[in-house]
Amino acid sequence: MSILTFAFCGTELGALPSGALFWPAHDLLCVSDLHLGKSERIARRGGTLLPPYETAATLTRLEQAIDLTRPKTVVCLGDSFDDLAAGEALPDRDRDWLFRLQAGREWIWIEGNHDPAPLDLAGTHMAELRLAPLTFRHIAEQGGLGEISGHYHPKAAITLRGRHISRPCFLRSADRVILPAFGAYTGGLKCSDPVLKGLMDASAVALLTGPQITPLPYGKVR
Template structure:
């Protein structure tokens, strides 16, 4: 799967090239910030129009990871929908596609700042989830935790890529959804959260670990078709 395996809080995990986190011992796939329905939400509110395929692209990526891992449990780390109405705004084929992916799996939705209330999509809804030594929540605030929210990104060979951020206390996942944008990992908000020596694990064709940059690069990175 071209992922990067590592230990965090004594647990062996794998950062997948897609931006998903795989916990083999628990048969659990964790993803963050899908922002399903973003194009519909922007159109509904009169904002910038996006190609109407972002939900399909995100669900296709998720389906591929579920098939590759054989995951029996799925944990979505918040902002799974772009706002409180986005779940109801999904086109019927997309709604059925999501339900098919959920069928037969233990599915946990962590509430985010974009989707702070449960939806009618099924599964269980929680503010946080504690599984073994790990705490899963949307926004980082503690120890031995897995979170999302910040959409971290990093540059490699001048191109921007979404990335995981990892240190001894925290693991922050990249945004999994299409067209979600990102925050540079040298941004002061992320530098303040992550300890010196933190890693950035870049997504793409292969998950690549690098020391987390804590300063802006000398030259501006180019945009990438993989950047979300």
């Protein structure tokens, strides 16, 4: 699996095709919007029954990213659980899986809008993490220089050789990076949405996930 490295606010970051972000200077791996337990939450609220495999699929991808980068620190950038009850209802096998991934490294849970309070899980629970020159938070803020965030699940649509393709993507501008949703069963917000356009500047680039990272000027994706 190739990692696309890029300069950002005086440091170097690496975008993984899976949607994870790696900061080599701090051996730090960052993922956003795992939404663990989404199928359980939908079933609990009387919605469409989905195959209960999304947590295993997400943890498998997370384990692969950890095996690739061997981080000392993992930052989960909010909405790690589809709601607080989904986190509390996490099956023992998945809790044990998480504990194995956490072993021997620092693990930081950033609060999201789906999981705004700490859960009974190992790791440090924080509203945001400041590690100069970067700030890790769930939702982007105006004027957030050096900001790493998630929340919006950005997706880029392009036409390639006559085929319409839509993929989760990173959005990178001079002052911020917005991560794609890492979890299975997560939807996405089009890059053309006014909310995302309002957060990106003229230098913005979309980094499409997939078999490899594909960088495209923000203005050429929808």
